[in-house]
Amino acid sequence: MDSSDFGAEHSTEDFGVSLADIIDYIGEASRPLKEGSAVFDANHVRSIGYTINRLGRREVVARVTRSSNPREKPHEVVLKLGTDISGWVLKCSCRAGTQKCKHVIACLLHLEKDPMLEYMSCTDIKQAWGTTKSEKRAEWDAKRVSDMCCVPKQKPLNTSDVETLEDILKTSFSRILNGIYFCYFLI
Secondary structure, eight states, X not given: OOGGGGSTXXXXXXXXXXXXXXXXXXXXXOHHXXXXXXXXXXXXXXXXXXXXXXXXXXXXXXXXXXXXXXXXXXXXXXXXXXXXXXXXXXXXXXXXXXXTOHHHHHHHHHHHHOOEEEBOOHHHHOOXXXXXXXXXXXXXXXXXXXXXXXXXXXXXOOTTOHXXXXXHHHHHHHHHHHHHHHHHHHO
8 A cells, every 4th residue: 555545635436336237236136126225215325435445445335324213323334346246245234134235225326326435534434432332322313403503502591680581571472462463353
């Protein structure tokens, strides 16, 4: 490996896979293609890119949201593609245990639609040291909108100022009454 294998010169590369190759890979079974298409159409392929392994070979890595429980950690898919489908080595972390699961097929369909992938360094892919299981899982849990970083935090109302609180209640009550009065005349 030379210094060009470690980052800055990597940008995008073509990993084009034809639909004919996908169908040849699947064989006569139609179920993986149907289910993989459904996963792809649902936009469950969350991140996809390529890395260079220790031997200098390019590998496609992806994260695919779980269909049965989207709050859990996504499935990890690794695709080692060759020029011929007989040389493909495709892996998924799902329970199906086959190389032709719907998550793998969804990733292949993604490559068929958008073959240009960006380089993903080891820090882009997965960080596992120094974290507990609860911290890893919390990343995929649902969150309240108010807890998201893009939502401005509102200052809590100081309830010690009784006059301000009474003014707010009076204003709110008058707005409610005006709304009811307006709706009454519309009917």
